[in-house]
Amino acid sequence: MKSRTVRVDYLARVEGEGALLVxxxxxxxxxxxxxxxxxxxFFEAFLRGRKFYEAPDITARICGICxxxxxxxxxxxxxxxxxxxxxxxxxxxRRLIYCGEWIESHALHVYLLHAPDFxxxxxxxxxxxxxxxxxxxxxRLKKAGNEIVRLLGGREIHPINVRVxxxxxxxxxxxxxxxxxxxxxARDAALATVRWVASFAFPDFDRDYEFVALRHPDEYPFNExxxxxxxGLDIAIRDYDQHFVEEHVAHSNALQSRLHERxxxxxxxxxxxxxxxxxxxxxxxxxxxxAGLGPVCRNPFQSIIVRSVxxxxxxxxxxxxxxxxxxxxxxxxxxxxRVGTGYGCTEAPRGICYHRYRIDDRGIIxxxxxxxxxxxNQKTIEGDLRQFVQTRxxxxxxxxxxxCEQAVRNYDPCISCATxxxxxxxxxx
Amino acid sequence: xxxGQPGIVIIGVGNxxxxxxxxxxAVARRLRAIFPKGVTILEESGEGAAxxxxxxxxxxxxxxxxxxxxxxxxxxxxxxARAAPMPAGFFHYSTHAFSVAEAVELARSLDxxxxxxxxxxxxxxxxxxxxxxSPAVEQAVEVMVERLAQKIQAAVDNFT
Numbered sequence: 001m002k003s004r005t006v007r008v009d010y011l012a013r014v015e016g017e018g019a020l021l022v023x024x025x026x027x028x029x030x031x032x033x034x035x036x037x038x039x040x041x042f043f044e045a046f047l048r049g050r051k052f053y054e055a056p057d058i059t060a061r062i063c064g065i066c067x068x069x070x071x072x073x074x075x076x077x078x079x080x081x082x083x084x085x086x087x088x089x090x091x092x093x094r095r096l097i098y099c100g101e102w103i104e105s106h107a108l109h110v111y112l113l114h115a116p117d118f119x120x121x122x123x124x125x126x127x128x129x130x131x132x133x134x135x136x137x138x139x140r141l142k143k144a145g146n147e148i149v150r151l152l153g154g155r156e157i158h159p160i161n162v163r164v165x166x167x168x169x170x171x172x173x174x175x176x177x178x179x180x181x182x183x184x185x186a187r188d189a190a191l192a193t194v195r196w197v198a199s200f201a202f203p204d205f206d207r208d209y210e211f212v213a214l215r216h217p218d219e220y221p222f223n224e225x226x227x228x229x230x231x232g233l234d235i236a237i238r239d240y241d242q243h244f245v246e247e248h249v250a251h252s253n254a255l256q257s258r259l260h261e262r263x264x265x266x267x268x269x270x271x272x273x274x275x276x277x278x279x280x281x282x283x284x285x286x287x288x289x290x291a292g293l294g295p296v297c298r299n300p301f302q303s304i305i306v307r308s309v310x311x312x313x314x315x316x317x318x319x320x321x322x323x324x325x326x327x328x329x330x331x332x333x334x335x336x337x338r339v340g341t342g343y344g345c346t347e348a349p350r351g352i353c354y355h356r357y358r359i360d361d362r363g364i365i366x367x368x369x370x371x372x373x374x375x376x377n378q379k380t381i382e383g384d385l386r387q388f389v390q391t392r393x394x395x396x397x398x399x400x401x402x403x404c405e406q407a408v409r410n411y412d413p414c415i416s417c418a419t420x421x422x423x424x425x426x427x428x429x
Numbered sequence: 430x431x432x433g434q435p436g437i438v439i440i441g442v443g444n445x446x447x448x449x450x451x452x453x454x455a456v457a458r459r460l461r462a463i464f465p466k467g468v469t470i471l472e473e474s475g476e477g478a479a480x481x482x483x484x485x486x487x488x489x490x491x492x493x494x495x496x497x498x499x500x501x502x503x504x505x506x507x508x509x510a511r512a513a514p515m516p517a518g519f520f521h522y523s524t525h526a527f528s529v530a531e532a533v534e535l536a537r538s539l540d541x542x543x544x545x546x547x548x549x550x551x552x553x554x555x556x557x558x559x560x561x562x563s564p565a566v567e568q569a570v571e572v573m574v575e576r577l578a579q580k581i582q583a584a585v586d587n588f589t
Contacts, residue, residue, distance in 0.1 A: 064474070125535050128539050132540075139478055139481065143478065146478075157474060
Protein backbone atom coordinates (compact mmCIF):
# COMPACT_ATOMS: atom_id res chain seq x y z
CA MET A 1 0.00 0.00 0.00
CA LYS A 2 1.30 3.42 -0.92
CA SER A 3 2.33 5.50 2.05
CA ARG A 4 3.34 9.11 2.35
CA THR A 5 4.82 11.55 4.79
CA VAL A 6 4.26 15.22 4.82
CA ARG A 7 6.85 16.73 7.06
CA VAL A 8 7.39 20.31 8.14
CA ASP A 9 10.50 20.37 10.24
CA TYR A 10 10.12 23.94 11.24
CA LEU A 11 6.79 25.65 11.20
CA ALA A 12 7.45 29.37 10.85
CA ARG A 13 5.26 32.27 11.84
CA VAL A 14 4.22 30.85 15.17
CA GLU A 15 5.45 31.89 18.58
CA GLY A 16 7.79 29.24 20.01
CA GLU A 17 9.23 25.96 18.84
CA GLY A 18 7.23 22.96 17.69
CA ALA A 19 6.54 20.56 14.86
CA LEU A 20 3.74 18.77 13.13
CA LEU A 21 3.65 15.15 11.99
CA VAL A 22 0.95 13.77 9.71
CA UNK A 23 1.07 10.06 8.77
CA UNK A 24 -0.84 8.79 5.77
CA UNK A 25 -1.30 5.12 4.88
CA UNK A 26 -2.86 4.52 1.47
CA UNK A 27 -5.83 6.87 1.36
CA UNK A 28 -6.17 7.19 5.12
CA UNK A 29 -4.68 9.68 7.56
CA UNK A 30 -3.48 7.41 10.36
CA UNK A 31 -1.89 9.82 12.81
CA UNK A 32 -1.60 13.53 13.48
CA UNK A 33 0.70 14.88 16.17
CA UNK A 34 1.04 18.53 17.04
CA UNK A 35 4.40 18.39 18.79
CA UNK A 36 5.60 21.04 21.15
CA UNK A 37 9.27 20.63 21.94
CA UNK A 38 9.91 23.98 23.49
CA UNK A 39 11.29 22.93 26.88
CA UNK A 40 8.94 22.94 29.85
CA UNK A 41 9.30 26.06 31.94
CA PHE A 42 8.07 25.08 35.39
CA PHE A 43 6.42 28.38 36.25
CA GLU A 44 3.95 26.70 38.57
CA ALA A 45 6.77 25.10 40.56
CA PHE A 46 8.78 28.23 41.10
CA LEU A 47 5.76 30.28 42.14
CA ARG A 48 5.53 28.07 45.24
CA GLY A 49 6.92 29.90 48.25
CA ARG A 50 6.62 33.34 46.64
CA LYS A 51 4.45 36.12 48.04
CA PHE A 52 0.99 36.46 46.53
CA TYR A 53 1.70 39.98 45.25
CA GLU A 54 4.66 38.72 43.17
CA ALA A 55 2.48 36.51 40.96
CA PRO A 56 1.44 39.14 38.36
CA ASP A 57 5.06 40.13 37.67
CA ILE A 58 6.36 36.55 37.60
CA THR A 59 3.59 35.15 35.40
CA ALA A 60 3.85 38.13 32.99
CA ARG A 61 7.19 36.58 32.00
CA ILE A 62 5.44 33.52 30.56
CA CYS A 63 4.75 35.45 27.35
CA GLY A 64 6.09 38.53 25.58
CA ILE A 65 3.00 38.81 23.38
CA CYS A 66 0.27 38.37 25.97
CA UNK A 67 1.71 39.26 29.40
CA UNK A 68 -1.49 41.14 30.32
CA UNK A 69 -3.50 37.91 30.16
CA UNK A 70 -1.22 36.32 32.76
CA UNK A 71 -1.18 39.42 34.94
CA UNK A 72 -4.96 39.73 34.84
CA UNK A 73 -5.71 36.07 35.54
CA UNK A 74 -3.21 36.13 38.43
CA UNK A 75 -4.71 39.30 39.93
CA UNK A 76 -8.27 38.04 39.72
CA UNK A 77 -7.38 34.66 41.21
CA UNK A 78 -5.48 36.18 44.13
CA UNK A 79 -8.19 38.76 44.79
CA UNK A 80 -10.68 35.90 44.79
CA UNK A 81 -8.54 34.09 47.37
CA UNK A 82 -8.53 37.21 49.55
CA UNK A 83 -12.26 37.84 49.16
CA UNK A 84 -11.93 41.09 47.19
CA UNK A 85 -13.82 42.10 44.08
CA UNK A 86 -12.56 45.07 42.08
CA UNK A 87 -15.15 47.44 40.63
CA UNK A 88 -15.37 50.94 39.18
CA UNK A 89 -12.54 52.77 37.43
CA UNK A 90 -9.82 50.22 38.35
CA UNK A 91 -11.92 47.51 36.68
CA UNK A 92 -12.33 49.78 33.63
CA UNK A 93 -8.56 50.33 33.45
CA ARG A 94 -8.08 46.56 33.42
CA ARG A 95 -10.42 46.23 30.45
CA LEU A 96 -8.57 49.08 28.76
CA ILE A 97 -5.11 47.53 29.11
CA TYR A 98 -6.59 44.23 27.85
CA CYS A 99 -7.92 46.11 24.76
CA GLY A 100 -4.32 47.18 24.12
CA GLU A 101 -3.07 43.60 24.29
CA TRP A 102 -5.77 42.30 21.93
CA ILE A 103 -5.02 45.06 19.40
CA GLU A 104 -1.24 44.48 19.36
CA SER A 105 -1.49 40.69 19.39
CA HIS A 106 -4.26 40.48 16.76
CA ALA A 107 -2.55 43.06 14.48
CA LEU A 108 0.68 41.05 14.59
CA HIS A 109 -1.08 37.81 13.76
CA VAL A 110 -3.51 39.12 11.11
CA TYR A 111 -0.97 41.19 9.18
CA LEU A 112 2.44 39.65 9.72
CA LEU A 113 1.75 35.97 10.44
CA HIS A 114 -1.53 34.86 8.85
CA ALA A 115 -2.31 37.15 5.87
CA PRO A 116 0.74 35.91 3.87
CA ASP A 117 -0.86 32.41 3.84
CA PHE A 118 -3.99 33.68 2.14
CA UNK A 119 -2.19 35.87 -0.36
CA UNK A 120 0.39 33.25 -1.30
CA UNK A 121 3.53 34.78 0.16
CA UNK A 122 6.20 32.96 2.06
CA UNK A 123 6.28 35.69 4.69
CA UNK A 124 5.26 39.26 5.48
CA UNK A 125 8.55 40.63 4.14
CA UNK A 126 7.75 39.39 0.64
CA UNK A 127 4.10 40.40 1.05
CA UNK A 128 5.19 43.93 2.01
CA UNK A 129 6.78 44.49 -1.40
CA UNK A 130 3.38 44.13 -3.09
CA UNK A 131 1.15 45.32 -0.25
CA UNK A 132 3.15 48.06 1.50
CA UNK A 133 0.15 50.12 2.58
CA UNK A 134 -1.52 47.17 4.29
CA UNK A 135 1.66 46.17 6.12
CA UNK A 136 2.24 49.75 7.25
CA UNK A 137 -1.35 49.87 8.50
CA UNK A 138 -0.80 46.63 10.44
CA UNK A 139 2.38 47.92 12.05
CA ARG A 140 0.70 51.16 13.08
CA LEU A 141 -2.27 49.24 14.52
CA LYS A 142 0.11 47.08 16.54
CA LYS A 143 1.83 50.22 17.77
CA ALA A 144 -1.52 51.72 18.85
CA GLY A 145 -2.18 48.61 20.95
CA ASN A 146 1.32 48.72 22.39
CA GLU A 147 0.76 52.36 23.28
CA ILE A 148 -2.21 51.50 25.51
CA VAL A 149 -0.14 48.83 27.26
CA ARG A 150 2.78 51.23 27.66
CA LEU A 151 0.62 54.03 29.06
CA LEU A 152 -1.13 51.83 31.63
CA GLY A 153 1.53 49.17 32.15
CA GLY A 154 4.67 51.31 32.24
CA ARG A 155 6.23 49.51 29.28
CA GLU A 156 5.06 47.50 26.28
CA ILE A 157 6.50 44.08 27.06
CA HIS A 158 6.22 42.57 30.53
CA PRO A 159 4.47 45.61 32.01
CA ILE A 160 5.38 46.63 35.55
CA ASN A 161 2.43 48.71 36.72
CA VAL A 162 -0.15 45.98 37.32
CA ARG A 163 -0.65 44.72 40.88
CA VAL A 164 -3.02 42.59 42.86
CA UNK A 165 -5.74 45.10 43.81
CA UNK A 166 -5.24 47.42 40.83
CA UNK A 167 -2.32 49.50 39.57
CA UNK A 168 0.74 51.07 41.19
CA UNK A 169 -0.04 54.37 39.47
CA UNK A 170 -3.11 55.47 37.52
CA UNK A 171 -2.95 57.87 34.58
CA UNK A 172 -4.60 61.30 34.65
CA UNK A 173 -7.50 61.84 32.28
CA UNK A 174 -5.46 64.24 30.16
CA UNK A 175 -2.77 61.58 29.65
CA UNK A 176 -5.17 59.86 27.25
CA UNK A 177 -5.73 62.71 24.79
CA UNK A 178 -3.04 61.80 22.21
CA UNK A 179 -3.86 58.11 22.57
CA UNK A 180 -7.58 58.71 21.96
CA UNK A 181 -6.81 60.43 18.65
CA UNK A 182 -4.62 57.50 17.57
CA UNK A 183 -7.34 55.04 18.62
CA UNK A 184 -9.87 56.81 16.40
CA UNK A 185 -7.46 56.20 13.51
CA ALA A 186 -6.99 52.62 14.73
CA ARG A 187 -10.74 51.94 14.78
CA ASP A 188 -11.02 53.05 11.14
CA ALA A 189 -7.92 50.98 10.32
CA ALA A 190 -9.50 47.95 12.02
CA LEU A 191 -12.65 48.42 9.93
CA ALA A 192 -10.44 48.57 6.82
CA THR A 193 -8.73 45.40 8.06
CA VAL A 194 -12.08 43.58 8.25
CA ARG A 195 -12.86 44.61 4.64
CA TRP A 196 -9.39 43.54 3.48
CA VAL A 197 -9.35 40.08 5.06
CA ALA A 198 -12.99 39.42 4.08
CA SER A 199 -11.83 39.55 0.45
CA PHE A 200 -9.46 36.58 0.95
CA ALA A 201 -10.34 33.12 -0.41
CA PHE A 202 -11.17 30.66 2.39
CA PRO A 203 -10.92 26.87 2.20
CA ASP A 204 -14.32 25.25 2.65
CA PHE A 205 -13.89 23.66 6.07
CA ASP A 206 -15.81 23.29 9.30
CA ARG A 207 -16.26 20.87 12.16
CA ASP A 208 -18.79 20.39 14.91
CA TYR A 209 -16.71 22.10 17.59
CA GLU A 210 -17.41 22.68 21.23
CA PHE A 211 -16.54 26.35 21.69
CA VAL A 212 -15.60 27.51 25.19
CA ALA A 213 -15.35 31.12 26.30
CA LEU A 214 -16.25 33.46 29.11
CA ARG A 215 -19.66 35.05 29.01
CA HIS A 216 -20.69 38.09 31.00
CA PRO A 217 -24.22 39.49 31.23
CA ASP A 218 -23.25 43.03 30.28
CA GLU A 219 -20.16 42.98 28.12
CA TYR A 220 -17.94 41.20 25.59
CA PRO A 221 -15.63 39.21 27.87
CA PHE A 222 -12.15 40.19 28.97
CA ASN A 223 -11.75 39.68 32.72
CA GLU A 224 -14.90 38.18 34.15
CA UNK A 225 -17.87 35.97 33.48
CA UNK A 226 -18.98 32.37 33.53
CA UNK A 227 -17.36 29.64 31.45
CA UNK A 228 -19.89 28.60 28.83
CA UNK A 229 -19.99 26.43 25.72
CA UNK A 230 -22.37 25.76 22.84
CA UNK A 231 -23.01 22.30 24.35
CA GLY A 232 -24.44 23.42 27.64
CA LEU A 233 -21.37 24.05 29.77
CA ASP A 234 -22.25 26.93 32.10
CA ILE A 235 -20.04 27.02 35.18
CA ALA A 236 -18.39 29.43 37.56
CA ILE A 237 -14.64 29.92 37.01
CA ARG A 238 -13.97 28.24 40.36
CA ASP A 239 -15.45 24.99 39.01
CA TYR A 240 -12.95 24.79 36.12
CA ASP A 241 -10.98 21.87 37.56
CA GLN A 242 -14.12 19.75 37.92
CA HIS A 243 -14.81 19.96 34.19
CA PHE A 244 -11.42 20.27 32.49
CA VAL A 245 -8.44 17.92 32.72
CA GLU A 246 -4.84 18.31 31.61
CA GLU A 247 -2.98 15.27 30.30
CA HIS A 248 0.59 14.60 29.30
CA VAL A 249 1.02 13.03 25.86
CA ALA A 250 4.34 11.58 24.72
CA HIS A 251 4.82 13.86 21.72
CA SER A 252 4.35 17.20 23.45
CA ASN A 253 6.02 19.09 26.28
CA ALA A 254 2.80 21.02 26.79
CA LEU A 255 -0.01 19.37 28.68
CA GLN A 256 -3.11 18.85 26.54
CA SER A 257 -6.48 19.85 27.92
CA ARG A 258 -9.84 18.24 27.38
CA LEU A 259 -13.33 18.39 28.82
CA HIS A 260 -14.05 15.55 31.25
CA GLU A 261 -17.39 14.60 29.80
CA ARG A 262 -16.76 15.22 26.13
CA UNK A 263 -13.23 15.76 24.76
CA UNK A 264 -11.49 18.43 22.76
CA UNK A 265 -12.75 21.99 22.75
CA UNK A 266 -11.99 25.27 21.00
CA UNK A 267 -10.93 28.52 22.68
CA UNK A 268 -9.99 31.91 21.25
CA UNK A 269 -11.52 34.62 19.06
CA UNK A 270 -13.89 32.26 17.18
CA UNK A 271 -15.23 30.80 20.46
CA UNK A 272 -15.67 34.21 22.04
CA UNK A 273 -17.42 35.54 18.96
CA UNK A 274 -19.79 32.57 18.64
CA UNK A 275 -20.78 32.71 22.29
CA UNK A 276 -20.91 36.50 22.65
CA UNK A 277 -21.89 38.03 19.30
CA UNK A 278 -24.76 39.89 20.98
CA UNK A 279 -22.30 41.63 23.31
CA UNK A 280 -20.14 43.14 20.57
CA UNK A 281 -20.58 46.87 20.02
CA UNK A 282 -22.98 47.82 17.19
CA UNK A 283 -20.03 48.94 15.06
CA UNK A 284 -18.23 45.60 15.50
CA UNK A 285 -21.44 43.64 14.75
CA UNK A 286 -22.01 45.70 11.63
CA UNK A 287 -18.41 45.13 10.51
CA UNK A 288 -18.89 41.36 10.93
CA UNK A 289 -22.16 41.35 8.97
CA UNK A 290 -20.74 43.42 6.14
CA ALA A 291 -17.87 40.92 5.94
CA GLY A 292 -20.47 38.19 5.36
CA LEU A 293 -20.30 36.62 8.83
CA GLY A 294 -23.41 35.58 10.71
CA PRO A 295 -23.54 35.41 14.52
CA VAL A 296 -21.88 31.96 14.34
CA CYS A 297 -18.80 31.06 12.31
CA ARG A 298 -17.47 27.48 12.27
CA ASN A 299 -14.71 27.84 9.70
CA PRO A 300 -11.45 28.27 11.61
CA PHE A 301 -9.79 29.79 8.51
CA GLN A 302 -12.19 32.71 8.91
CA SER A 303 -10.77 33.36 12.37
CA ILE A 304 -8.68 36.04 10.64
CA ILE A 305 -11.92 37.98 9.99
CA VAL A 306 -13.08 37.44 13.56
CA ARG A 307 -9.72 38.64 14.91
CA SER A 308 -10.15 41.78 12.82
CA VAL A 309 -13.71 42.27 14.13
CA UNK A 310 -12.32 41.94 17.65
CA UNK A 311 -9.81 44.68 16.84
CA UNK A 312 -12.72 46.95 15.88
CA UNK A 313 -14.39 46.07 19.17
CA UNK A 314 -11.22 46.61 21.22
CA UNK A 315 -10.64 50.07 19.69
CA UNK A 316 -14.30 50.96 20.19
CA UNK A 317 -14.31 49.74 23.79
CA UNK A 318 -11.00 51.49 24.56
CA UNK A 319 -12.42 54.78 23.27
CA UNK A 320 -15.57 54.29 25.35
CA UNK A 321 -13.55 53.65 28.50
CA UNK A 322 -11.27 56.64 27.89
CA UNK A 323 -14.26 58.91 27.32
CA UNK A 324 -15.84 58.00 30.67
CA UNK A 325 -12.58 57.66 32.61
CA UNK A 326 -12.25 59.13 36.07
CA UNK A 327 -8.89 58.62 37.76
CA UNK A 328 -9.15 56.12 40.63
CA UNK A 329 -7.71 57.35 43.92
CA UNK A 330 -6.06 55.33 45.33
CA UNK A 331 -5.10 53.37 42.20
CA UNK A 332 -5.31 50.04 44.04
CA UNK A 333 -7.43 48.43 46.74
CA UNK A 334 -5.44 47.35 49.77
CA UNK A 335 -5.45 43.58 50.08
CA UNK A 336 -4.89 41.60 53.27
CA UNK A 337 -4.00 37.98 52.56
CA ARG A 338 -5.95 35.17 54.21
CA VAL A 339 -5.87 31.40 54.00
CA GLY A 340 -7.67 30.29 50.88
CA THR A 341 -7.78 29.22 47.28
CA GLY A 342 -8.59 31.65 44.48
CA TYR A 343 -9.58 31.16 40.87
CA GLY A 344 -9.18 33.48 37.88
CA CYS A 345 -9.86 33.09 34.20
CA THR A 346 -9.56 35.84 31.61
CA GLU A 347 -9.69 36.03 27.82
CA ALA A 348 -6.14 36.16 26.43
CA PRO A 349 -5.99 37.08 22.73
CA ARG A 350 -5.77 33.32 21.99
CA GLY A 351 -8.48 32.25 24.44
CA ILE A 352 -9.13 31.51 28.08
CA CYS A 353 -6.18 31.62 30.48
CA TYR A 354 -6.94 29.91 33.82
CA HIS A 355 -5.05 30.43 37.10
CA ARG A 356 -5.60 28.86 40.52
CA TYR A 357 -3.59 29.75 43.66
CA ARG A 358 -3.67 28.45 47.22
CA ILE A 359 -2.14 30.83 49.76
CA ASP A 360 -1.52 30.79 53.51
CA ASP A 361 -2.30 33.49 56.11
CA ARG A 362 0.94 35.33 55.31
CA GLY A 363 0.09 35.39 51.60
CA ILE A 364 2.68 32.77 50.65
CA ILE A 365 1.74 30.79 47.53
CA UNK A 366 1.53 27.10 48.50
CA UNK A 367 0.37 25.71 45.19
CA UNK A 368 -0.79 26.97 41.82
CA UNK A 369 -2.02 25.92 38.41
CA UNK A 370 -1.81 27.85 35.15
CA UNK A 371 -3.55 26.70 31.95
CA UNK A 372 -2.70 28.78 28.86
CA UNK A 373 -4.97 28.88 25.79
CA UNK A 374 -2.68 27.08 23.34
CA UNK A 375 -2.51 23.92 25.44
CA UNK A 376 -6.32 23.87 25.41
CA ASN A 377 -6.44 24.10 21.61
CA GLN A 378 -3.83 21.39 20.90
CA LYS A 379 -6.32 18.53 20.58
CA THR A 380 -8.60 20.62 18.37
CA ILE A 381 -5.69 21.54 16.10
CA GLU A 382 -4.88 17.82 15.71
CA GLY A 383 -8.55 17.07 14.97
CA ASP A 384 -8.71 19.80 12.31
CA LEU A 385 -5.62 18.48 10.56
CA ARG A 386 -6.90 14.91 10.57
CA GLN A 387 -10.09 15.95 8.75
CA PHE A 388 -8.41 18.62 6.60
CA VAL A 389 -5.69 16.37 5.22
CA GLN A 390 -8.08 13.47 4.62
CA THR A 391 -10.05 15.50 2.06
CA ARG A 392 -6.93 16.92 0.39
CA UNK A 393 -4.78 13.83 -0.18
CA UNK A 394 -4.71 14.53 -3.92
CA UNK A 395 -2.92 17.83 -3.44
CA UNK A 396 0.77 18.03 -4.35
CA UNK A 397 2.90 17.60 -1.26
CA UNK A 398 4.22 21.17 -1.06
CA UNK A 399 0.73 22.59 -1.37
CA UNK A 400 -0.63 20.21 1.26
CA UNK A 401 2.14 21.18 3.60
CA UNK A 402 1.46 24.89 3.08
CA UNK A 403 -2.24 24.43 3.83
CA CYS A 404 -1.49 22.38 6.94
CA GLU A 405 0.68 25.16 8.30
CA GLN A 406 -2.02 27.66 7.50
CA ALA A 407 -4.53 25.49 9.38
CA VAL A 408 -2.29 25.48 12.46
CA ARG A 409 -1.92 29.24 12.28
CA ASN A 410 -5.73 29.59 12.42
CA TYR A 411 -5.21 29.16 16.15
CA ASP A 412 -2.37 31.70 16.46
CA PRO A 413 -0.64 29.13 18.66
CA CYS A 414 1.69 30.54 21.27
CA ILE A 415 3.97 27.64 22.01
CA SER A 416 6.13 29.56 24.43
CA CYS A 417 3.03 29.96 26.56
CA ALA A 418 1.92 26.38 26.22
CA THR A 419 5.14 25.00 27.65
CA UNK A 420 5.34 27.40 29.90
CA UNK A 421 9.36 26.20 18.19
CA UNK A 422 6.94 24.41 15.23
CA UNK A 423 7.85 21.83 12.59
CA UNK A 424 5.42 20.03 10.32
CA UNK A 425 6.02 16.50 9.20
CA UNK A 426 3.53 14.56 7.07
CA UNK A 427 4.53 10.91 6.86
CA UNK A 428 3.03 8.22 4.65
CA UNK A 429 3.81 4.68 5.66
CA UNK B 430 15.50 60.15 18.77
CA UNK B 431 15.25 63.57 20.38
CA UNK B 432 15.40 66.86 18.53
CA GLY B 433 18.60 68.85 19.02
CA GLN B 434 20.79 65.73 18.89
CA PRO B 435 22.91 64.31 16.16
CA GLY B 436 20.86 61.85 14.08
CA ILE B 437 22.86 58.89 15.35
CA VAL B 438 21.12 56.10 17.23
CA ILE B 439 22.83 53.20 18.97
CA ILE B 440 20.72 50.09 19.61
CA GLY B 441 21.93 47.25 21.81
CA VAL B 442 19.87 44.11 21.30
CA GLY B 443 19.72 40.98 23.44
CA ASN B 444 18.80 39.27 26.65
CA UNK B 445 21.12 40.00 29.53
CA UNK B 446 20.02 36.82 31.33
CA UNK B 447 21.22 34.58 28.49
CA UNK B 448 24.99 34.95 28.95
CA UNK B 449 26.61 36.07 25.67
CA UNK B 450 23.22 37.07 24.27
CA UNK B 451 23.64 40.10 26.56
CA UNK B 452 26.62 41.41 24.51
CA UNK B 453 24.55 44.06 22.71
CA UNK B 454 22.98 45.24 25.97
CA ALA B 455 26.45 45.45 27.60
CA VAL B 456 27.73 47.61 24.73
CA ALA B 457 24.74 49.97 25.05
CA ARG B 458 25.16 50.34 28.82
CA ARG B 459 28.90 51.00 28.65
CA LEU B 460 28.38 53.59 25.92
CA ARG B 461 25.73 55.28 28.02
CA ALA B 462 28.23 55.59 30.85
CA ILE B 463 30.55 57.43 28.45
CA PHE B 464 27.76 59.51 26.84
CA PRO B 465 25.15 59.98 29.59
CA LYS B 466 23.22 62.50 27.47
CA GLY B 467 23.09 64.03 24.03
CA VAL B 468 23.03 60.72 22.14
CA THR B 469 20.18 58.22 21.75
CA ILE B 470 21.35 54.86 23.10
CA LEU B 471 18.62 52.22 23.32
CA GLU B 472 18.34 48.71 24.73
CA GLU B 473 15.94 46.42 22.89
CA SER B 474 14.82 42.82 23.29
CA GLY B 475 14.98 42.37 19.51
CA GLU B 476 11.23 42.44 18.84
CA GLY B 477 10.99 43.59 15.22
CA ALA B 478 8.22 46.20 15.33
CA ALA B 479 9.91 47.92 18.27
CA UNK B 480 13.23 47.98 16.36
CA UNK B 481 11.58 49.60 13.33
CA UNK B 482 10.14 52.20 15.64
CA UNK B 483 13.49 52.73 17.38
CA UNK B 484 15.34 53.68 14.21
CA UNK B 485 12.52 55.73 12.69
CA UNK B 486 13.74 59.21 11.75
CA UNK B 487 17.40 58.47 12.49
CA UNK B 488 20.09 59.23 9.91
CA UNK B 489 22.69 56.79 11.13
CA UNK B 490 21.90 53.67 13.16
CA UNK B 491 24.41 51.28 14.67
CA UNK B 492 22.85 48.12 16.05
CA UNK B 493 24.77 45.56 18.08
CA UNK B 494 23.50 42.02 18.68
CA UNK B 495 24.99 38.66 19.57
CA UNK B 496 25.15 36.11 16.75
CA UNK B 497 26.00 32.46 16.28
CA UNK B 498 27.34 31.88 12.77
CA UNK B 499 30.04 29.29 13.50
CA UNK B 500 32.91 31.81 13.64
CA UNK B 501 35.20 31.79 16.67
CA UNK B 502 33.73 33.43 19.80
CA UNK B 503 34.36 37.17 20.03
CA UNK B 504 34.52 37.66 16.26
CA UNK B 505 32.89 40.96 15.29
CA UNK B 506 30.83 40.84 12.09
CA UNK B 507 29.94 44.10 10.35
CA UNK B 508 26.91 44.10 8.07
CA UNK B 509 25.84 47.11 6.05
CA ALA B 510 22.07 46.64 5.95
CA ARG B 511 21.69 48.94 2.94
CA ALA B 512 24.29 47.07 0.92
CA ALA B 513 23.05 43.48 1.23
CA PRO B 514 20.26 41.40 2.76
CA MET B 515 20.78 40.05 6.27
CA PRO B 516 22.19 36.52 6.17
CA ALA B 517 19.53 33.97 7.06
CA GLY B 518 19.83 32.23 10.43
CA PHE B 519 22.34 34.69 11.81
CA PHE B 520 20.29 36.14 14.65
CA HIS B 521 18.27 33.13 15.59
CA TYR B 522 18.08 32.90 19.33
CA SER B 523 14.83 34.77 19.56
CA THR B 524 11.89 32.43 19.35
CA HIS B 525 9.83 35.42 18.30
CA ALA B 526 8.59 35.15 14.77
CA PHE B 527 9.81 38.63 13.97
CA SER B 528 13.26 39.78 15.09
CA VAL B 529 16.37 41.69 13.92
CA ALA B 530 16.84 40.20 10.43
CA GLU B 531 13.09 40.31 9.71
CA ALA B 532 12.82 43.89 10.92
CA VAL B 533 15.66 44.95 8.59
CA GLU B 534 14.15 43.09 5.64
CA LEU B 535 10.62 44.32 6.29
CA ALA B 536 11.91 47.89 6.58
CA ARG B 537 13.72 47.37 3.27
CA SER B 538 10.49 46.14 1.61
CA LEU B 539 8.64 49.18 2.95
CA ASP B 540 11.44 51.60 2.01
CA UNK B 541 11.83 52.50 5.68
CA UNK B 542 15.51 51.70 6.22
CA UNK B 543 17.47 54.56 7.73
CA UNK B 544 20.03 56.17 5.36
CA UNK B 545 22.80 54.34 7.23
CA UNK B 546 22.20 51.13 9.18
CA UNK B 547 25.21 49.13 10.29
CA UNK B 548 24.53 45.88 12.14
CA UNK B 549 27.37 44.56 14.27
CA UNK B 550 27.18 40.91 15.28
CA UNK B 551 29.32 39.73 18.15
CA UNK B 552 29.90 36.00 17.89
CA UNK B 553 28.78 34.37 21.14
CA UNK B 554 29.87 31.09 22.68
CA UNK B 555 27.44 30.47 25.51
CA UNK B 556 23.72 31.24 25.32
CA UNK B 557 22.66 29.34 28.42
CA UNK B 558 20.89 31.04 31.33
CA UNK B 559 23.34 33.29 33.21
CA UNK B 560 24.58 36.86 33.43
CA UNK B 561 28.31 36.44 32.65
CA UNK B 562 29.87 37.13 29.25
CA SER B 563 32.46 34.61 27.98
CA PRO B 564 36.04 36.03 28.10
CA ALA B 565 36.29 36.33 24.30
CA VAL B 566 32.92 38.07 24.13
CA GLU B 567 33.84 40.40 27.00
CA GLN B 568 36.92 41.42 24.99
CA ALA B 569 34.85 41.95 21.85
CA VAL B 570 32.39 44.10 23.80
CA GLU B 571 35.28 46.35 24.90
CA VAL B 572 36.56 46.64 21.32
CA MET B 573 33.03 47.42 20.14
CA VAL B 574 32.54 50.10 22.81
CA GLU B 575 35.80 51.78 21.86
CA ARG B 576 35.00 51.68 18.16
CA LEU B 577 31.45 53.05 18.57
CA ALA B 578 32.56 55.68 21.11
CA GLN B 579 34.89 57.12 18.47
CA LYS B 580 32.08 57.22 15.91
CA ILE B 581 29.68 58.85 18.37
CA GLN B 582 32.28 61.45 19.39
CA ALA B 583 32.89 62.28 15.73
CA ALA B 584 29.14 62.67 15.13
CA VAL B 585 28.74 64.88 18.22
CA ASP B 586 31.75 67.03 17.23
CA ASN B 587 30.35 67.36 13.75
CA PHE B 588 26.94 68.37 15.10
CA THR B 589 28.06 71.04 17.55
